[in-house]
Amino acid sequence: xxxxxGLSLGPGDPELITRRAWTxxxxxxxxxxxxxKKNGISYALNIALAAGLRVPPESTALIFPMTHNRQILVxxxxxxxxxxxxxxxxxxxxxxxxxxxxxxxxxxxxxAKTVVGLDDSIEIExxxxxxxxxxxxxxxxxxxxxxxxxxxxxxxxxxxxxxESLLDDFDTLVLLKVKPxxxxxxxxxxxxxxxxxxxxxxxxGSIEERVIHDVASLYGEKxxxxxxxxxxxxxxxxxxxxxxxxxxKSITQELGK
Ligand SMILES: C[S@@+](CC[C@H](N)C(=O)[O-])C[C@H]1O[C@@H](n2cnc3c(N)ncnc32)[C@H](O)[C@@H]1O
Numbered sequence: 001x002x003x004x005x006g007l008s009l010g011p012g013d014p015e016l017i018t019r020r021a022w023t024x025x026x027x028x029x030x031x032x033x034x035x036x037k038k039n040g041i042s043y044a045l046n047i048a049l050a051a052g053l054r055v056p057p058e059s060t061a062l063i064f065p066m067t068h069n070r071q072i073l074v075x076x077x078x079x080x081x082x083x084x085x086x087x088x089x090x091x092x093x094x095x096x097x098x099x100x101x102x103x104x105x106x107x108x109x110x111x112a113k114t115v116v117g118l119d120d121s122i123e124i125e126x127x128x129x130x131x132x133x134x135x136x137x138x139x140x141x142x143x144x145x146x147x148x149x150x151x152x153x154x155x156x157x158x159x160x161x162x163x164e165s166l167l168d169d170f171d172t173l174v175l176l177k178v179k180p181x182x183x184x185x186x187x188x189x190x191x192x193x194x195x196x197x198x199x200x201x202x203x204x205g206s207i208e209e210r211v212i213h214d215v216a217s218l219y220g221e222k223x224x225x226x227x228x229x230x231x232x233x234x235x236x237x238x239x240x241x242x243x244x245x246x247x248x249k250s251i252t253q254e255l256g257k
Pocket of ligand 1: 011012099100101102104105106130131132133136175176177178201202203204205206225226227228
């Protein structure tokens with residue numbers, strides 16, 4: 001039986017592919033990659049191609065449609081899992097290409113669970129990668145977290161109420177999947193005077209990357225699905241760190257050292 005790898009490729013820049021992932025990409029493993037529909041484009045596969053690799057003849061696109069209908073999704077997960085298992089049974093390793101990191105909001109987790117549900121003897125390994133928001137923070141030149149900062153990463157679809165309440169507790173809020181509610185978020189940021197503390201990043205790490213600090217300028221625009229918003233809340237009222245990792249020294253000790 002072969003082994004299934006969740007192969008994180010990072011957000012789009014081939015330079016952000018880890019060495020571990022790169023080694024596996026050179027191996028004779030069978031490639032599988034996600035598409036939204038039959039003959040659809042795979043962003044994950046395109047990252048590997050942008051790195052100068054060729055799609056091996058032994059490769060298959062697996063369909064994962066964009067729907068919230070659980071029954072439809074489960075059927076596609078099952079179909080994909082059966083396809084993976086068929087190849088593993090030929091004693092061949094399978095690498096499933098993932099955009100960003102395979103542990104972070106990734107189809108790979110559904111695929112892996114379904115595969116193990118069908119055969120719990122199958123070995124699975126997740127290869128860690130650079131997430132979209134790590135890359136976005138770097139290109140926006142906005143730190144995700146400084147010293148004792150708190151950070152929350154959520155799909156924006158939870159809505160404005162949740163965004164507002166999280167900003168009370170988090171210094172940095174990362175909103176993924178912003179496309180459908182971007183205008184509502186811009187209205188909210190305007191009302192809260194937080195536009196200057198926000199940044200929109202689309203296709204971070206790819207050649208089509210956009211970093212927009214003037215978030216309000218996006219009002220009414222149909223942005224790409226691969227986009228996120230970083231919001232920092234300079235007005236957050238901080239709690240106290242009750243027990244930190246740093247040693248507490250008196251000022252006399254500090255000065256005497
Ligand atoms: C299903 S999640 C995938 C997250 C991905 N596994 C990761 O590690 O970042 C898709 C969402 O992640 C964000 N995203 C993924 N890739 C991105 C990129 N290159 N630039 C900006 N946002 C991205 C977008 O918010 C998108 O709607």
